Amino acid sequence: MPIPESGRAAALLSAMVARGTERGSPAWRELGEVVRTAAGQDPSVARLWSPPDAQPDAATARSLQDLARLATTLAASAGADARTASTVDGWLRRYAPGPDRPEHTNSIGGAAVLHGPSVQARDIHGSVHVHQRSGPEKPRPPVPRQLPPQRRPLVARESDVRALDRLRSGHPAESPQLLVVSGFAGVGKTTLVSHWLHELASSFPDGQLYADLGGRSAATEDGGGPVRASAVLEGFLFALGAHSVPADTAQRVALWRSLTSRLRLAVLLDDAYTSAQVRPLLLGSPAGITVVTSRNHLTGLLVDGASVHRLGTLAPESAVELLAAGGGGQRVAQDPETAREVVTLCGCLPLAVCLASAQLAARPHHTLSALARSLSRGQGPLDALRVEGEAVVRTALDLSYRLLPAGSAALYRRMGLLPADRFDLSLLTAISGDVTPGRTDGPPGSPHEGRPASPDGPGDPDGSGDADLAVGALLEANLLEETGPGTYRFHDLVRPHARSLGETRESPAQREGTLRRFVDWCLATATAAESILTPGHRMAARDSAVPDVAPAALETPAEALAWLDTHRTILLGAVQHSARAGWHTACWQLTDAAWPLFVRLRPRELWIEMHRTGLAAARSDGSREGEGRMLTSGAIGLRDAGRYPEAADWYARALEHATADGDVRQQAQAINGLGHISLLTHQYDEARTHFEQALRLRESAGYARGAALSRRRLGETALAAGDHGTAARYLTDAFTQLESQGEGYEAARALALLGRALACGGDHEGGTRRLREALETFRSSDVRSEHWEGYSLEWLGEAAARQDDPAEAVRRYEAARNLFLRVSPADAQRMDDRLRHV
Structure with a gap:
């Protein structure tokens, strides 16, 4: 008598469960034959069956729900096809539980859901047998609390804790929350996040899970690498009470999401390497939170709804606090200045500061001064800060470096060679050369040979050497x-x-x-800035020497001056390296091209140092023109610094040099400079004689700009001597001529002096009007000059005092002093003197 379909399905399920631990046994091989027979009538049966030669524990891994679907489908096929019914009933007679097929069978109706040893069904008839491989049911494990322990109170990270709190509270309640905390190696990511999650323990009663994803081990060469998500899932599932874990990663992910779908759980995924490594581990519960730490930005997780917090280094005062808390103690309190030096040498990096503090703790008689000396030798903290003989800071950086694509690694090395404290994309493009992103710097045969260009994406497929891509990987790695x-x-x-x-x-x-x-790029860009700001200064001989390198894009005077201002130390580094390398022409020409920086912003020490180096280079280069320009330009810097005798000596040497060469323009430049020294030392007759001689030489050479500058100097001399009418005539001519030549900065200087001459001569209205015009010009982006803005304010205050308006005078003097405090302490002192006598 054939078995009814409902009874057949229940019997099949009971037999499958009973034989579920015997994967590969005769019962399961024969069941495969049954499935193939049934598949001839119903192809859907085959999709529910794993082949008998699959992984041995696959049957155990199958959920009872999957087995129930297979049993129901086989029973339905048997009810519709006699051949299928024969094979199914024959298998049941051989392998159903008990010696004979029972007269009464279980009947499970409705949408049955079976989990482990429990059965949920609308109707159950007879008895249900559940067979398991193991013995008694395992007890439920304790609520997991896996976070790393808090070793000490969190120091100086209050603002970062508040930032994480804001991200958490601002997240929509209906969606799972994902936070990424990225930062430089050793910046304290794990410490911060562990502390934060410990404080939130009561918000996650179902547990806190932790996994070290091993991003740092991705750089090893011993066959290691980042931890696989599958292995992490296995540990997490067992921690949450799963008795068995599927072998397939996709099934583990599904079980993980199912088990955690309603749990209030916190998961810390520490030291992640890629976004792909993290995705299978993400919670599906809106009541939980996943926090990821990584040296990389993991920007790929933004598409998964991640919020990102980048952790920076400590402020110096916070780093000092950490140094004291870890082992510095009284030594820090007694010598705060040296303590600040120590943390500065450590770059205010928490890892380095903690290691320095540990050295103090291990050596109670070791002074802060001795530690500072140790950190300043050789490679500094890279080598000095060690744990059990290992230079841990260097090791951390080595690991980050080994993960870089080849193009980024090469760019990183080349950037390290430059005497620069900042880098523009234009500069990095210039030095890239044959840099091609796409493969890492790992040695042949290592696990990292041929890794993709970015931890989160493929390398540059065409090897174009795009510096932007190489920079992107360095940013991603927080290097x-x-x-x-x-x-x-x-x-x-x-x-x-x-x-x-x-x-x-x-x-x-x-x-x-x-x-x-690097030097070529500096020279090309400085020359471009010079052409915008002081076109009359550019020497024709240098045009052919400008290197064939794309300069930074500069279009306006404001952009040109800002570039010179922000790159002043880079220009000094380029000049100094050129001198060491024997690139003499580049050395003095780069100094000469930086003229607008010197004359506009007046960085006196930089001015003098670069010209001393440039002068020696011009002599080594055998360039008479270069030597003359270094002497006259450098003398102006010496004069501006108040070193009048040395400045006069440079001008005298420049005059002798130009006279020997018959260079009329350089003769006039040197004589004009000597006149300015006389003016500053109050030798007005001598100054006037020099300026008049310079004016004649410049007019004879057809040098209109130089002639206008000499007229301005003659106006200054007359003004200083109290001859205000003569001063106004010279300065009016100078202003008109310089303005017509497009020399906005020099024209504004003449205008300010003219305003002062008129105001001192009794024309208060005309003088203050011109001073205000000059003031606005010096404040504009095209002509900006804080020095001359200060002078204009000072002279407006002087005019107000002369008109018996002390309130206005004080206002102008105070504004001038505030400017001079940044650029010229001596001038600021003069303003203090004026304010005391208002």
Whole structure:
């Protein structure tokens, strides 16, 4: 008598469960034959069956719900086809539980859901047998609390804790929350997040799970690598009470999402390597939170709804607090200045500061001064801060470096070679050379050979060497910081690491090529700025020497002056390196091209240092023209610094040099400079004689700009001597001529002096009007000059005092003093003197 369909389905399920632990046994091989027979009538049966030669524990891994669907489908096929019914009933007679097929069978109706040893059904008839491999049911494990322990109170991270609180509270309640905390190696990501989640323990009563994803081990060469998501899931599932875990990763992910769908759970995924590594581990519960830490930005997780918090280094005062808390104690309190030096040497990086503090704790008689000396030697904290003999800061940076694509690794090394404290994308493009992103710097045969260009995406498929892509990977790895649109900097501890790699892994030819391109870029861009700001200063001989390198894009005077201002230390570095390398022509020409920087912004020490170096280079280069320009331009810097005798000596040497060469323009320049020294030392007759001689020489040479500048000096001399009418005539002519030549800055200087001459001569209204016009010009982006803005304010205050308006005078003097405090302490002192006598 055939078995009814409902009874057949229940019997099949009971037999499958009974034989479920015997994967590969005769019962399961024969069931496969049954399935193939049934599939001839109903192809859907085959989709519910795993082949008998699959992984041995696959049957165990199948849920009872899957087995119930297979049993129901087989029973339905048997009811519709006699051949299928024969094979199904024959298998049941052989393998159903008990010696004989029972007269009464279980009947499970409705949408049955079976989990482990429990059965849920609308109707149950007879008995249900559930067979398991193991013995008694395992007890439920305790609520997992896996976060790393808090070793000490969190120091100086209050603002970051508040930022995480804001991200958490601002997240929509209906969707799962994902936070990414990224930052430089050793910046304290794990410490911060662990502390934060410990404080929130009561918000997650179902537990706190932790996994170290091993991002740092991705750089090893011993066959290691980041931890696989599948392995992490296995641990998480067992921690949450799962008795068995599927072998297939996709099934583990499904079970993970099902088990956690309603749990109030916190998961910390520490040191993640890629976004792909994290995605299978994300919670599906809106009541839970997943927090990921990584040295990389993991921007790929933004599409998964991640909120990102980038953790920076400590403020110096906070770093000092950490140094004291860890082991510095009284020594920090007694010597705060040296303590600040120590944390500065550590780059205010928490890892480095903690290691320094540990050294103090281990050596109670070791002074802060001794520690500072140790940190300042050699490679500094890179080598000095060790744990059990290992230079941990260097090791952390080495690991981050090994994960870089080849193009980014090469750019990192080359950037380390540059005497620069900031980097523009234009500069990085210039030094890229043959940099091609797409493969890492890992050695052949290592696990990292041929890794993709970014931890979150494929490499550059065409090897185009795009510097922007190479920079992107450095930013992603937190080895480079973005300071503005297209501008970047190294952390203080990263720079020596990059430099060390550049010096050891770049060949001598590569090092020279990188530095040559750097100097060429500086010269090309400085020349472009000079052409915009002081076109009359550019020398014709340098036009043919400007290197064939694309300069930074500069279009307006404001952009040109801002570039010179922000790159002043880079220009000094380029000049100094050129001198060391024997690139004499580039050395003095770069100094000469930086003229607008000196005359507009007056960085006196930089001015003098670059011209001393440039003068020596011009002599070594055998350039008479270069030597003359270095002497006259450098003398102005010496004069501006108040070093009048030395400035006069440089001018005298320049005059002798130009006279020997028959260079009339340079003769006039030197004589004009000598006249200015006389003016500043109150020798007005001598000054007037020099300026008149310079004017004649410049007019004879057809040098209209120079002639106008000499007239301005003659006006200044007359003004200083009290001859206000003569001063006004000279200054009016100078202003008109300079303005007609497009010399906005020089014309504004003449206008300010003219305003002062008129005001001193009794024309208060005319004088103050011109002074206000000059003031607005010096405040404009095209002609900006804080020095001359200050002078204009001072002279407006002087005019107000002369009109018996002390309130206005004080207002102008105070504004001038505030400007001079930033750019000229001596001038600020003069304003204090004026304010005392108003």
